[in-house]
Amino acid sequence: MNLSVRFYYLIAFVGLSFLSACQEQTTQNTYDLAIKNITIINEKGISDGDLYTVYIKDGLIAEIDPLDTSKSLFATKEIDGSGKYILPGFWDNHTHFRGGSELVTQNELFLKQFIKYGITTVRDAGGDLTPQVQQWNKEIQNGTRIGPTIYTSGPKLDGKNARWAGSIGVSNSNEISKALDSLQSINVDYVKLYDSTLSGEQYLEIIKQAESRGMITSGHMPFTVTLDETIDAGIDNIEHLYYILKGCSSQEKEITAQIKEGKLGFWNSMEQLIATYDEDTAQRTFKKLKDNNVYVTPTLFIGDILSYMDEVDHSNDTYLSLLEEDFIETYKGRVQSALNATPEAIQRRKDLQVFFLTLAKKLNDAGVTLLAGSDSGAYNSYTYPGPSLHGELKELTRANIKPATALTAMYEGARFLNKTSYSFSKGGIADLVVLNSNPLEDINATKDIWLVIKNGAVVRNKD
Structure with missing residues (x-):
């Protein structure tokens, strides 16, 4: 060779x-x-x-x-x-585990339902089952239970005699400090503010104190304050579009004054807010939201459900077979309110929902970061845990938001909560x-x- x-x-x-x-x-x-x-x-x-x-x-x-x-x-x-x-697994950025001890097993059932619908992470936006929720989450993380990772606010912060069971009522600075101490002691993921009895002054104080502690804040907004005041206080996320609409009115200060004086209420101010919507004011508001990195969770799907309850019969919904009678009972209040409303009130609600689709598109076009959340849970009629997130994604695209952006609105929940490991990367x-x-x-x-x-x-x- x-x-x-x-x-x-x-x-x-x-x-x-x-x-x-x-x-x-x-x-x-x-x-x-x-x-x-x-x-x-x-x-x-x-x-x-x-x-x-x-x-x-x-x-x-x-x-x-x-x-x-x-x-x-x-x-x-x-x-x-x-x-x-x-x-990446889907995120539902606005859910509720609530209903008291009678509904613990029902809420527990929803964990597998979220997984069935591809939802591997949820943000619990306040309820009265915090110990159970945190225990479930521990079991999910150690692999002994199937369900989504749960990031929870724990109890909501509100005024005295608050609407929702489990809320912590506060009326002065000292009580706010103690309430935040209690939330930090149970290691909540963020602070949820509600507006049923909370004064405007205490609302702004909660945000300022929470932000000074490095806590993330999210919630409703009393109509006795302006959206500018809320942003300036340091809010991180606005839940629902009512409060964004208020900040788009050329007469927000005047309407706020009438609400403080008792001349206007939440719902009957909506007509005035829509009538005084001003594009220049709105664009300034959108810019301020974007510049301050304030997220917005539109919750369009539940608005659609409640607005068209007179036209859509949900009595044969397949999902109802999964629900206990006590849970279905929590739906009745909103159902009866919707069905007993005057024809004029029903039409106003539908007009508002259509307006919110336009508002969501304008927010997105202005670069404000949207979060996709269903608002599913007890008391929120026919807004079922699991499929309702897909309804929210559909509503976002009905608002002429691209599917890619609707998907991103789920995953932005990770950035909102400073959870950096949720990316499709090594x-x-x-x-x-x-x-x-x-x-x-x-x-x-x-x-x-x-x-x-x-x-x-x-x-x-x-x-």
Whole structure:
């Protein structure tokens, strides 16, 4: 054998040996789960359309490998994701666990319902079941219970004799300080403010004190203060669009004065606020919200449900079969109020809902960050935990907001709560949902769920 031939075989042998070494399976290149041949849509609603294999290990996204690489990666379990789309698990940024001890088991049932609908994280916006909620969350995190990660405000802060059970009532600075102490002692994730009996002065004081402690604040807004005052106090998130509408009126100060004097109430001020909506004022308000990094949670879906209750019969809703009679009983107050309203009041409510769709679009166009939240839970009639988030996404697109932006409105909840690990990237939390069709083309695809993965484990498989 001549020298050149020997050299050729030597090179071939070395090459094969090197390739074999590269392909050797070790603990370092072996993962718990690989989802192959799949299209990624990240938390920004962006997809490059290419196919990847996503490797998961120890509850985290360990590798995102393009199909054309020569990496030698292995997995204990492989799933073929051909023709499917993988996204971060869905976030519902406004839910409620509440109803007292009688409804604990019913609220507990909702944990699996959230997972069924692809929701791996929820923000509990105040209730009266905080000990149970925090215990459930611990069990979910240690893998002994199936459900979404729960970020909770714990009890709401309100005035004395507050509307909602479990709320902490305050009437002066000292009581506010003690209330915030109590929330910090149970390690809540943010502070939720409510406006049933809370004075404007105490409302602003709560925000200022909470912000000085580094606590995140979110909530309603008493109509006895202006939106400018609320933003200046340091609020981080406005729940619902009523309060944004108020800040878009050219006569907000005058209307606020009438409310303070008892000449106007919350609902009968709506007509005046719409009539005095001013585009220049609105744009200044939007800019101030954006410049101060104030989030807005529109909760459009519950508004649609309540506005059209006279036209839509929910008595045969499939989800009702999952609900206990005591839970369904909590729906009656809003149902009766809606159905017993005058034709004029019903029409005003519908007009307001249509206006809110326009307002949500204007906020988005102005660069204000929206959060997608359903407002599901007891007392909020037919706003069911799970499917209602998908209803909210649909409403956002009905407002002519792009599907990609509607998706992003879910995931912005992580940034609002300063939770940096929820990104579709190496090292991100492996809370994921796999869809059969593309939500960037049709938002209804979010309901077409094939797999749900929580902390790296498959917790729902449609097949």
